[in-house]
Amino acid sequence: MSTPSAEHPGHPAALLHHFDTAEQQKDASTLGMWLFLITEIMFFGGMFTAYVAGRFRFHEAFKEASNTLDVTLGAINTTVLICSSLTMALAVHAAQVGKKKQIVWFLLATILLGCTFLGVKVVEYHDKFVHHHVPGLHFHFPGPNARNAEMFFSIYFGMTGLHALHMVVGVGLLAVLAVRAGKGWFTPDYYTPVEMTGLYWHFVDIVWIFLFPLLYLLGAHFAITGH
Amino acid sequence: MSNHIVSTRIYFAVFAALIVFTWVTVAVARIDLGLYFNTVAALAIAVTKALLVVLYFMHVRYSTKLTKFVVAGGFLWLVIMIGLVMADYYTRAWIG
Amino acid sequence: MITAREEKLNYLTADYGVKSWLLTVDHKRIALLYLATITLFFFLGGAFAVLIRLELLTPAGDLVQSQTYNKLFTMHGVIMVFFFLIPAVPAVLGNFLVPLMIGARDLAFPRLNLASWYIFVIGGTLSILAAILGGVDTGWTFYTPYSSTYSNTYVMITAVGIFITGFASILTGLNFIVTIHRMRAPGLTWFRMPLFIWANYAASLIMVLGTPVVAVTILLVGVERAFGLCIFNPNCGGDPVLFQHLFWFYSHPAVYIMILPTMGVISELVAACTRKQIFGYKLVAMASVAIAVLGFLVWGHHLFVSGQSVYAGLVFSFLSYAVGIPSAVKVFNWTATLYKGANTYQTPMLYAFGFIGLFTIGGLTGLMLAATGLDVHVHDTYFVVAHFHYIMVGGAIMGYLGGMHFWWPKMTGRMYPELPAKLSALVIFVGFNLTFFPQFLLGYLGMPRRYHAYPEEFQVLNVMSTAGASVLAFGYALPMFYFVWSLRYGQRVGNNPWGAKGLEWLTSSPPPTHNFDVTPIVTEPAYAYAAEEGAEIVHT
Numbered sequence: 001m002s003t004p005s006a007e008h009p010g011h012p013a014a015l016l017h018h019f020d021t022a023e024q025q026k027d028a029s030t031l032g033m034w035l036f037l038i039t040e041i042m043f044f045g046g047m048f049t050a051y052v053a054g055r056f057r058f059h060e061a062f063k064e065a066s067n068t069l070d071v072t073l074g075a076i077n078t079t080v081l082i083c084s085s086l087t088m089a090l091a092v093h094a095a096q097v098g099k100k101k102q103i104v105w106f107l108l109a110t111i112l113l114g115c116t117f118l119g120v121k122v123v124e125y126h127d128k129f130v131h132h133h134v135p136g137l138h139f140h141f142p143g144p145n146a147r148n149a150e151m152f153f154s155i156y157f158g159m160t161g162l163h164a165l166h167m168v169v170g171v172g173l174l175a176v177l178a179v180r181a182g183k184g185w186f187t188p189d190y191y192t193p194v195e196m197t198g199l200y201w202h203f204v205d206i207v208w209i210f211l212f213p214l215l216y217l218l219g220a221h222f223a224i225t226g227h
Numbered sequence: 228m229s230n231h232i233v234s235t236r237i238y239f240a241v242f243a244a245l246i247v248f249t250w251v252t253v254a255v256a257r258i259d260l261g262l263y264f265n266t267v268a269a270l271a272i273a274v275t276k277a278l279l280v281v282l283y284f285m286h287v288r289y290s291t292k293l294t295k296f297v298v299a300g301g302f303l304w305l306v307i308m309i310g311l312v313m314a315d316y317y318t319r320a321w322i323g
Numbered sequence: 324m325i326t327a328r329e330e331k332l333n334y335l336t337a338d339y340g341v342k343s344w345l346l347t348v349d350h351k352r353i354a355l356l357y358l359a360t361i362t363l364f365f366f367l368g369g370a371f372a373v374l375i376r377l378e379l380l381t382p383a384g385d386l387v388q389s390q391t392y393n394k395l396f397t398m399h400g401v402i403m404v405f406f407f408l409i410p411a412v413p414a415v416l417g418n419f420l421v422p423l424m425i426g427a428r429d430l431a432f433p434r435l436n437l438a439s440w441y442i443f444v445i446g447g448t449l450s451i452l453a454a455i456l457g458g459v460d461t462g463w464t465f466y467t468p469y470s471s472t473y474s475n476t477y478v479m480i481t482a483v484g485i486f487i488t489g490f491a492s493i494l495t496g497l498n499f500i501v502t503i504h505r506m507r508a509p510g511l512t513w514f515r516m517p518l519f520i521w522a523n524y525a526a527s528l529i530m531v532l533g534t535p536v537v538a539v540t541i542l543l544v545g546v547e548r549a550f551g552l553c554i555f556n557p558n559c560g561g562d563p564v565l566f567q568h569l570f571w572f573y574s575h576p577a578v579y580i581m582i583l584p585t586m587g588v589i590s591e592l593v594a595a596c597t598r599k600q601i602f603g604y605k606l607v608a609m610a611s612v613a614i615a616v617l618g619f620l621v622w623g624h625h626l627f628v629s630g631q632s633v634y635a636g637l638v639f640s641f642l643s644y645a646v647g648i649p650s651a652v653k654v655f656n657w658t659a660t661l662y663k664g665a666n667t668y669q670t671p672m673l674y675a676f677g678f679i680g681l682f683t684i685g686g687l688t689g690l691m692l693a694a695t696g697l698d699v700h701v702h703d704t705y706f707v708v709a710h711f712h713y714i715m716v717g718g719a720i721m722g723y724l725g726g727m728h729f730w731w732p733k734m735t736g737r738m739y740p741e742l743p744a745k746l747s748a749l750v751i752f753v754g755f756n757l758t759f760f761p762q763f764l765l766g767y768l769g770m771p772r773r774y775h776a777y778p779e780e781f782q783v784l785n786v787m788s789t790a791g792a793s794v795l796a797f798g799y800a801l802p803m804f805y806f807v808w809s810l811r812y813g814q815r816v817g818n819n820p821w822g823a824k825g826l827e828w829l830t831s832s833p834p835p836t837h838n839f840d841v842t843p844i845v846t847e848p849a850y851a852y853a854a855e856e857g858a859e860i861v862h863t
Contacts, residue, residue: 017837018429018506027291028431028505034294035497038301039535045305046539046569049312050554053565056316059262061560071253078249086242089233089284096232136551147559154552154559158543202284206277212249213269217256221265293504304532307619311635312568315623318634 026192033196037203040166044207047159051214054151061148063219065141068133069156070124074216077120078208084113085205092198095191100184103194107178110201114171121164128153156215163211166204173197231289241283248276333736333833348433349836354419355734356440357410362803364406364447369796371399376758376792379785384776392775393460394476400463405485406447408719409577412584413530414443414495416726417523419734421499423827423834424517426508426843431501432494439494446488453480462773464574467555467566471547479548482541489538492580496530499523508826510845514605517825517849518594521608522587525615529576529583533619537573540566564630571622579618581715582682583611585722586653589675592725593657594850595823596672597664601850603656610649617646627698636695643693650686654679669821670741673748674725681717681755685710688763703773706766709759717755724751724802731806732820736833737813743805751798757791824850 019025055062091106132140133153141149177197180186186194252272260268282288287298334351344352374395378386387395418436422429430436453459459481461470470478503524507516544566546552553559555566594601601607623631623639631639657679666672688710692698701707724747732738761784766772770781777785819828826843827834 016433018427018431018433020842024505028501030290031293031297031504032432032497032501034297035500035531038297038304039493039497039531041301041305042308042532043535043539045308046536046543048305049309049569050543050565052309052313053316053562054560056313057562058560071256075249075253079246082242082245082249085245085280085284086238089238090235093233093235093238135553147553150559151553151561154547154554158546158552158554199285202280205284206280209276209280210273213252213256213273217252217269218266220253220256221259301532304619308536308572311620311623311638312565312572314638315564315568315626315632315635318632322633 022189029192029196033199037199040203044159044162047155047162048210048214051155051159054148054155055218058145058148058151061145062152063222064143064145065133065149065152065156066215066217066219067222068131069216070127071216071220073120073124074212077117078212080113080117080120081205081208084110084117085202087113088198088201092191092195095181095186095194096188098188100181100186103181103186104178107174107181107194111171111174111178114167114174118164118167118171121160128157159211159215163204163207166207170197170201170204173200231286233283233286233289237283241279244279245276248272331831332835333831334836335735335833337836346437348429348437350418350422350430350433350436351734351834351836351838353436353440354415354417357414357418357443360440360444360447361407361410361415364402365799367451368399368402368407369799371395371402372792373796375399376789378775379777380789382777382779382782382785387775389775390460393462393773394458396773397459397462398454401450401459401481401485403715404463404577405488406443406450408581408715409492410443410495411581411719411723412588412726413499413523413526413580414439414491416519416588416723416730417499417526417584418495420730420827421502421520421523422506423733423830423838424520424825425503425506425511426826426839426845427502427506428837428839428842430498431506432498435494436498439491439498442494443488443491446484446486446491449480449484449487453477453484456480464570465541465544465566466570467544467547467563468557468561471544471555479545482545482548486538486541486545489534489541492530493534496527496534499527500531503527508843508845511826514608515845515848516608517587518590518601518604518607518611519584519587522583522585522590522611525611526580526583528612528615529580529618533573533576533580536569537577540569540573543569564626567626567629568622571625572619575622575625576615576618578711578714579614581719583614585678585719585726586611588722588726588729589657589678590653591823591825592671592675592729593660594852595729595821596667596669596675597660598822598852599660599664599850600848600853601656602659602662603652604849606652607656610652613649614646617642617649621646621693624693624698627695628702633695640693640695644690647686647690647693654683654686670739670744670748671725671729673745673752674721674728677748677752677755678718678721678725681713681721681752685713685718688713701766703771704766705762705770705772708772709762709766712759712762717759721751721755724748727802727806729821730827731809732816733827733832733834735810735813736815736831737809738816738820739802739809739813740805743801747798747801747805750794750801754791754794754796754798758788758795759791761785761787761791824852 015022015025019028087106087109091103091110094102094106128134132138135150135154135157139150139153140146174197177194181194252269255268255272256265259265281298287295334349344356347353374387375392378384378392378395384392418430456477459474459476459478461474461476461478465478465482503520543554547554547556553561555561555563557563590601590607621639621643623635624643627636688706692701692707692710728739728744765781765784768781770777816832818831820832821828826845829843830839
């Protein structure tokens with residue numbers, strides 16, 4: 001990302017030497033960021049493919065395993081992430097209209113919500129350890145589909161783990177942004193880093209939007225109706 | 228990319244829709260619609276939510292054609308990957 | 324006058340010292356960093372190849388144990404594919420030329436470009452470390468469950484190395500796409516771009532869309548191996564074929580990462596040496612994109628005998644034939660360009676001729692392998708080995724060396740010596756065919772790949788192959804010497820020693836750090852040779 005160069009701390013809006021105009025520079029950053037997000041889609045895509053293939057072949061086992069997940073916690077986390085996406089969008093908006101204090105507050109709110117999500121995730125992971133639902137030597141699952149359920153949990157940990165890792169990176173980026181926003185770096189003429197981090201954050205939100213129904217809800221009606 | 232400023236009212240409206248869809252997806256999942264329709268419903272809602280985020284929160288609706296093309300291309304490639312892999316799994320049982 | 328020219332600072336003389344190289348953000352210097360690194364990897368991978376060929380000189384497994392042999396071909400494949408062929412043309416020639424050819428001062432993200440080299444070096448170091456510690460024996464394809472469960476070699480370190488290196492490739496591709504979209508000189512419309520740019524653009528699409536998939540696949544193998552997760556493991560219902568799907572989703576298009584930019588090089592060479600516009604320029608440009616797109620739809624032809632559904636096999640077979648169309652378009656259009664051209668036969672053109680011939684053989688045998696019926700018989704035999712070496716070595720490396728000779732005066736300001744260069748092109752061509760053509764026959768006769776011993780009736784062809792390999796090694800060593808020699812003793816050249824078209828020839832050799840003193844304005848299509856000669860006639 002063509003974030004402001006460290007060589008020009010006083011002029012964060014500095015135009016890098018190889019660009020002709022600030023607009024060209026911003027266009028390049030936007031396109032670059034979107035291409036990066038495409039690579040992220042494909043990166044998660046490999047795991048989604050593994051999920052689809054596994055679910056196609058072992059539907060029963062995936063259903064049973066899915067029903068051990070806590071839908072309430074999942075739904076709460078979905079809501080938390082959507083809220084964080086809103087505060088992120090509002091942070092970008094504040095940067096666009098030049099409300100420098102608001103940028104900081106919205107970024108801090110986003111960080112707080114992100115940490116909340118990760119906190120809930122820790123609770124859920126802990127729950128898995130307690131119930132021996134972590135794949136590996138100590139894995140235990142009742143019924144005849146135990147081995148296939150282990151595959152579900154492998155994919156569950158793979159996908160949510162990778163997602164959580166992206167959240168951690170995102171929180172780190174937001175923290176850097178918040179400090180810089182506090183120093184008044186971002187103006188309506190120059191807020192590319194806020195916007196780019198926003199794109200990243202929304203992308204991580206989208207991944208969760210798919211993970212939630214695919215992992216938590218795929219057999220929910222069986223849990224209720226019991227067949 | 229234009230410096231289009233999206234009104235905060237739109238952000239709040241999208242936010243409200245996303246929350247509503249989250250509850251709808253949970254509610255629908257608890258109704259037995261049969262093997263396929265539960266999945267279809269869950270995915271349809273997820274795609275709608277993702278589209279809302281992409282179009283409004285990520286400003287793609289107000290972006291250049293190139294950005295739209297890149298986004299669409301990314302999702303298309305995901306579909307190609309999953310589609311062709313599943314073409315294998317789906318047809319494996321056809322010949323014993 | 325002469326002193327004035329010598330005093331003008333270029334990208335090589337603008338700054339001195341190790342630090343000025345290791346911290347440079349100049350795309351031209353980064354290209355040279357890549358050049359040094361991949362040359363090292365090339366000779367390392369070559370050393371493994373030498374050992375393989377020596378072992379195969381005799382039918383008995385006498386030089387190395389089978390376990391060692393497994394490690395040799397694995398390390399040869401890993402290093403050649405991930406650390407030489409994939410970065411060869413894009414990261415060296417592409418890095419150097421993409422901004423120059425489109426009239427830009429640098430790539431869009433110069434610091435990302437430098438970061439990509441460091442990522443590459445870290446990944447490469449890990450892979451070498453794995454080799455030093457004892458190597459890895461899974462084959463460069465890391466098929467599960469052997470790689471994830473059973474192999475006792477250094478799979479993890481190699482996997483981490485390749486995972487990391489993938490990001491170098493992603494960053495290069497991303498940088499190229501943004502640069503080509505956003506930084507073209509005024510007047511340089513899409514259909515005025517040199518075909519090298521089109522080809523690199525297409526290859527960059529593959530790097531961006533494909534590399535993440537192999538990264539996540541290797542990651543899954545890693546977690547399966549390290550933490551006992553069950554993704555591909557048959558013990559919990561996992562499907563090794565799923566691994567092959569995900570692996571080849573990237574690794575088949577990866578072949579096009581190697582060959583597409585090389586095709587771009589060939590287009591440049593053919594245009595410059597015939598002094599003609601490339602026949603069917605637009606078709607050749609679109610063929611690059613078509614190869615990139617279709618190349619993503621054919622990976623299943625690696626799985627014909629792996630347990631993939633026969634119906635999927637049919638579809639993949641058909642699509643594999645389809646990718647032959649744009650490839651053939653290119654070959655036909657190059658040969659059509661040669662027709663009635665003002666052809667010259669300097670070294671780059673010799674390499675280009677070599678490329679066209681060898682690539683055609685590699686491509687046609689590829690079509691044979693795309694036929695499921697034949698593939699069942701020659702799958703995992705030397706026929707396949709010969710086929711992909713015709714593409715990757717006969718194609719990609721010939722083109723890479725042709726490009727290196729063509730742009731060497733631009734990179735260094737000095738010309739390589741013509742006679743040894745011509746000799747090297749010839750030796751490489753002969754040595755290559757002697758090495759790999761017998762392998763087609765071996766494969767067709769039924770010799771399987773990846774074994775260190777073989778029945779005696781295969782010895783004659785194997786001896787031919789090994790003899791060819793030593794000729795080939797001599798051919799590859801030659802340029803090392805005369806390129807280095809020319810740095811000091813080569814004849815100095817002006818801006819445009821070939822009289823070629825293209826923005827890179829407008830600036831001085833070597834170019835200044837910011838490439839152009841004045842941003843060029845493009846008013847004509849690429850390779851407008853005829854237009855120029857016509858104008859001269861009017862003036863005289």
